[in-house]
Amino acid sequence: xxxxxxxxxxxxxxxxxxxxxxxxxxxxxxxxxxxxxxxxxxxxxxxxxxxxxxxxxxxxxxxxxxxxxxxxxxxxxxxxxxxxxxxxxxxxxxxxxxxxxxxxxxxxxxxxxxxxxxxxxxxxxxxxxxxxxxxxxxxxxxxxxxxxxxxxxxxxxxxxxxxxxxxxxxxxxxxxxxxxxxxxxxxxxxxxxxxxxxxxxxxxxxxxxxxxxxxxxxxxxxxxxxxxxxxxxxxxxxxxxxxxxxxxxxxxxxxxxxxxxxxxxxxxxxxxxxxxxxxxxxxxxxxxxxxxxxxxxxxxxxxxxxxxxxxxxxxxxxxxxxxxxx
Amino acid sequence: xxxxxxxxxxxxxxxxxxxxxxxxxxxxxxxxxxxxxxxxxxxxxxxxxxxxxxxxxxxxxxxxxxxxxxxxxxxxxxxxxxxxxxxxxxxxxxxxxxxxxxxxxxxxxxxxxxxxxxxxxxxxxxxxxxxxxxxxxxxxxxxxxxxxxxxxxxxxxxxxxxxxxxxxxxxxxxxxxxxxxxxxxxxxxxxxxxxxxxxxxxxxxxxxxxxxxxxxxxxxxxxxxxxxxxxxxxxxxxxxxxxxxxxxxxxxxxxxxxxxxxxxxxxxxxxxxxxxxxxxxxxxxx
Amino acid sequence: xxxxxxxxxxxxxxxxxxxxxxxxxxxxxxxxxxxxxxxxxxxxxxxxxxxxxxxxxxxxxxxxxxxxxxxxxxxxxxxxxxxxxxxxxxxxxxxxxxxxxxxxxxxxxxxxxxxxxxxxxxxxxxxxxxxxxxxxxxxxxxxxxxxxxxxxxxxxxxxxxxxxxxxxxxxxxxxxxxxxxxxxxxxxxxxxxxxxxxxxxxxxxxxxxxxxxxxxxxxxxxxxxxxxxxxxxxxxxxxxxxxxxxxxxxxxxxxxxxxxxxxxxxxxxxxxxxxxxxxxxxxxxxxxxxxxxxxxxxxxxxxxxxxxxxxxxxxxxxxxxxxxxxxxxxxxxxxxxxxxxxxxxx
Numbered sequence: 001x002x003x004x005x006x007x008x009x010x011x012x013x014x015x016x017x018x019x020x021x022x023x024x025x026x027x028x029x030x031x032x033x034x035x036x037x038x039x040x041x042x043x044x045x046x047x048x049x050x051x052x053x054x055x056x057x058x059x060x061x062x063x064x065x066x067x068x069x070x071x072x073x074x075x076x077x078x079x080x081x082x083x084x085x086x087x088x089x090x091x092x093x094x095x096x097x098x099x100x101x102x103x104x105x106x107x108x109x110x111x112x113x114x115x116x117x118x119x120x121x122x123x124x125x126x127x128x129x130x131x132x133x134x135x136x137x138x139x140x141x142x143x144x145x146x147x148x149x150x151x152x153x154x155x156x157x158x159x160x161x162x163x164x165x166x167x168x169x170x171x172x173x174x175x176x177x178x179x180x181x182x183x184x185x186x187x188x189x190x191x192x193x194x195x196x197x198x199x200x201x202x203x204x205x206x207x208x209x210x211x212x213x214x215x216x217x218x219x220x221x222x223x224x225x226x227x228x229x230x231x232x233x234x235x236x237x238x239x240x241x242x243x244x245x246x247x248x249x250x251x252x253x254x255x256x257x258x259x260x261x262x263x264x265x266x267x268x269x270x271x272x273x274x275x276x277x278x279x280x281x282x283x284x285x286x287x288x289x290x291x292x293x294x295x296x297x298x299x300x301x302x303x304x305x306x307x308x309x310x311x312x313x314x315x316x317x318x319x320x321x322x323x324x325x326x
Numbered sequence: 327x328x329x330x331x332x333x334x335x336x337x338x339x340x341x342x343x344x345x346x347x348x349x350x351x352x353x354x355x356x357x358x359x360x361x362x363x364x365x366x367x368x369x370x371x372x373x374x375x376x377x378x379x380x381x382x383x384x385x386x387x388x389x390x391x392x393x394x395x396x397x398x399x400x401x402x403x404x405x406x407x408x409x410x411x412x413x414x415x416x417x418x419x420x421x422x423x424x425x426x427x428x429x430x431x432x433x434x435x436x437x438x439x440x441x442x443x444x445x446x447x448x449x450x451x452x453x454x455x456x457x458x459x460x461x462x463x464x465x466x467x468x469x470x471x472x473x474x475x476x477x478x479x480x481x482x483x484x485x486x487x488x489x490x491x492x493x494x495x496x497x498x499x500x501x502x503x504x505x506x507x508x509x510x511x512x513x514x515x516x517x518x519x520x521x522x523x524x525x526x527x528x529x530x531x532x533x534x535x536x537x538x539x540x541x542x543x544x545x546x547x548x549x550x551x552x553x554x555x556x557x558x559x560x561x562x563x564x565x566x567x568x569x570x571x572x573x574x575x576x577x578x579x580x581x582x583x584x585x586x587x588x589x590x591x592x593x594x595x596x597x598x599x600x601x602x603x604x605x606x607x608x609x610x611x612x
Numbered sequence: 613x614x615x616x617x618x619x620x621x622x623x624x625x626x627x628x629x630x631x632x633x634x635x636x637x638x639x640x641x642x643x644x645x646x647x648x649x650x651x652x653x654x655x656x657x658x659x660x661x662x663x664x665x666x667x668x669x670x671x672x673x674x675x676x677x678x679x680x681x682x683x684x685x686x687x688x689x690x691x692x693x694x695x696x697x698x699x700x701x702x703x704x705x706x707x708x709x710x711x712x713x714x715x716x717x718x719x720x721x722x723x724x725x726x727x728x729x730x731x732x733x734x735x736x737x738x739x740x741x742x743x744x745x746x747x748x749x750x751x752x753x754x755x756x757x758x759x760x761x762x763x764x765x766x767x768x769x770x771x772x773x774x775x776x777x778x779x780x781x782x783x784x785x786x787x788x789x790x791x792x793x794x795x796x797x798x799x800x801x802x803x804x805x806x807x808x809x810x811x812x813x814x815x816x817x818x819x820x821x822x823x824x825x826x827x828x829x830x831x832x833x834x835x836x837x838x839x840x841x842x843x844x845x846x847x848x849x850x851x852x853x854x855x856x857x858x859x860x861x862x863x864x865x866x867x868x869x870x871x872x873x874x875x876x877x878x879x880x881x882x883x884x885x886x887x888x889x890x891x892x893x894x895x896x897x898x899x900x901x902x903x904x905x906x907x908x909x910x911x912x913x914x915x916x917x918x919x920x921x922x923x924x925x926x927x928x929x930x931x932x933x934x935x936x937x938x939x940x941x942x943x944x945x946x947x948x949x950x951x952x953x954x955x956x957x958x
Binding site for chain 1: 662665666668670671674675678679781782783785796797869873874875877878879880881882917920921924925927931
């Protein structure tokens, strides 16, 4: 036992000595001098096609602009998992970081530290409450997306019935805005009843369960608006399981490969597609501009497109379809 | 003699005339099975008495009752002639009765000293006692002394018990029982899994225990062993005592015969054997 | 070293079955030493591969505060539980539930502007909730004799479900600023407060496990519960205490989590139970009970944390981190099994 303690203490001594002689703490200068600039993209979650497409766009822009880009992200859309990654990236000292924060509040302290370390931050997709931390925030006009979704759904259900919004989690800037845009538009429309919003925690299984439960409770359910990819996936599964895919219309947000399949097979009737590829591209462009000292636009909004079975094969729609790998 | 326990009267057994520990007419059923049908049993002070009987004779049940693990349905248990209630193994332990179980009941991941003091740990004096801080040094010292007195050799006392041989573990189990016992130690098949050398060591240990004034009740299937180490033998058959035999001069055939009933229970043809009534009237067997 | 009183028993030392105990007793310490060397190796490797980035005060602080401090509280309790040959899968859910109770209490008492008095009350409420779940686990395991895996699987679902019912699935916000700013991200002497708290708790319970009767009974019950019963140890009572302790520590973890993220993170912590178990097992504690140390758990918890942090710094795809941790875990358990077989072959 004593020997073990001795080994432990001596090793700790070695480490402390190395770290003391090592670099300064809170690394203030960014990455490489001269050389290629290094950027890191921190996704909201690794597995979502939205973020995969964003990474593709970012990679493409990085390549054409001649900068290095690393991509990393948590396994779940969870602040608890994202924060350690953010701090690790700060320790890496890239020149700039693109980040999709998973919580409007919890990510403020680590992002503040990142800013103090001299790293330029560009928020992509989501944002935190403190907008002084980033040099720019690039996102979809989510409010407008919600409005577009509402209009599309109202047309699909023929102007009457109940509609349900299945959202992810409150506290996420993007999905909250979509839900709000949808809600405001529905309120203006007579003949349509809005059922109370449900949350899925970004789990498709939960979305499916919510759909089944709602169907039993409200047989007159005519339409569903699902506010992101995994939610739309789960909702479609729920409808298929209940055999109600003809009766209930879904408008999904985001257009991943599975959703396009569902669109083509008629499970989903419309998809409000964002432009994650464009967000990624613009994010990298903005970061590079900021690093070069140019003025950048603080808020940049990207477009949306409503894809239906009719227009899915058109080149306009194809631009907005998400990939599951680059 | 060093006992680790602070209570218990080591001299109790020296009083002549009464048995140290006695069972009288004890009955126990398990459902419809009659394990004990009014069994008697006597342990005298300062002796090694073997408890033998065929399978199903009731030996294990009797030992469990006398060590407090099981409650009898009826009958009496007497300690120094006075009736007692053995409500739990702890109650029995407080009266100076310890048991070495067949499975040893040792914690193989702890060291011998820890096992010796298991459940009876010594705490550091002063304020640390309130926090439950162990006094490992004293426990190690005292267990070293106990092992030494009993002639148990352990090369490395801070090693985990599981890495010792079967015989050494047996010795630790016996040492534990003996260190705390002030009256009787029950040993259930202590040499069953041991080799020749280890068996000899355990038997020597048993004799040493007796010589220190603590009686030993030895349950064994091994007749030569019984003859080698015990002073008396009590034989159970079908839940009753059928013979009490003085070991000196007895033969294996006599013992086996008593166990299986080949001998007539009433006539007690074995030398030194007594009829079923037993020494309840204070008769000395020595 | 051997005191033989009776001559003629000299064979005691050369008993053919007796193995040289020195080698094997060293092996006992070896598994923790081995994982410690693995950790040192990783630190050295990452320091060399990312000079000036990995081995900085900032980064070490981040690892300690983000990936270690809160999880370590769960792992300390888990160490006691696994040493008794039990398991507790509910720690992550109890953490969340406790955070919810604490959060709701603090919001009810004043919200963002609440003072330390109210914060303490809320924290105690949260820890009490954790303690309650622990006691429930303990009762079902010890008295109702239901296997720990099943009981804690049930409480894993029940605690999380209860948390979601109470909050409607919506994270609690408006956490008192004093808690999140001073405690959650604040520091003392250059070390984050939550690291201080976690370290203090770990040292205290490390001492308890190694030097007190409570710790001794924990090892005894894990080694041979029946033997413990027979010598008079109140096994049932002790098991309840062990699970209650784990619940209490999960409750504290929930409060610290609330402070750090200023929200209840209901969607997270779903694999914390497995991470805690991995840390405990990596540190040399045997899943079969009877063996283990808190020091080992501390080492074990740093290994995956350092791996994840190092991989992100190096830009390695994060999926490899999961593979690496999994491989190290399997190797550690295999080594433990091998060691056990060598020990028990007498």
